Amino acid sequence: MFLPRIFKGKVSKQKGKEFEELAAKYLRRKGYKILERNFRKRFGEIDIIALKDNVLVFVEVRSLAGNFMDPSETITLRKRTNLLKVASVYLMERGWRGPVRFDFVGIKGRDKEIEHIENFFEV
Numbered sequence: 001m002f003l004p005r006i007f008k009g010k011v012s013k014q015k016g017k018e019f020e021e022l023a024a025k026y027l028r029r030k031g032y033k034i035l036e037r038n039f040r041k042r043f044g045e046i047d048i049i050a051l052k053d054n055v056l057v058f059v060e061v062r063s064l065a066g067n068f069m070d071p072s073e074t075i076t077l078r079k080r081t082n083l084l085k086v087a088s089v090y091l092m093e094r095g096w097r098g099p100v101r102f103d104f105v106g107i108k109g110r111d112k113e114i115e116h117i118e119n120f121f122e123v
Contacts, residue, residue: 019063019112020047023105026114032057041089044082048105049090055099058087060120063107075104080121 024034032050039046048059060075060083083102091100104120107113 019107020061022107022112022114023059023061024048026105026116027052027059030116039086039090041086044079044086046083046086046090055101056091056096057101057103058083058090059103059105061105061107075120084123 020037024037027048027050028034030052032052034048034050035056036049037047039049046058047061050057050059060079062075087100087102090096100123101118102120102123104115104117106115106117108115
């Protein structure tokens with residue numbers, strides 16, 4: 001399966017931070033409270049962890065330079081599995097017992113068009 005070039009290397013880290021900041025600003029405008037950014041464990045990372053209406057929201061942020069496909073199409077089964085593992089650790093460490101969901105924020109093209117998918121996948 002062909003996956004498009006997602007920003008890589010040093011440029012990738014700079015772009016990734018820029019796009020994550022855009023996503024965080026977007027979410028704040030929608031009433032989300034950002035709790036953590038880049039929560040990292042050895043098997044993965046969650047870009048943004050936020051709270052909205054007493055629901056803990058784990059957010060994956062992806063960006064693509066072109067307009068030929070949606071960034072959400074780059075989320076593989078392996079990535080979802082790793083997100084679940086990292087989220088489980090977060091929930092255990094923080095003792096969260098409330099509702100949880102996984103959202104996706106994609107940023108596409110030169111215009112930096114934002115796509116937000118709530119409940120991107122079910123747990």
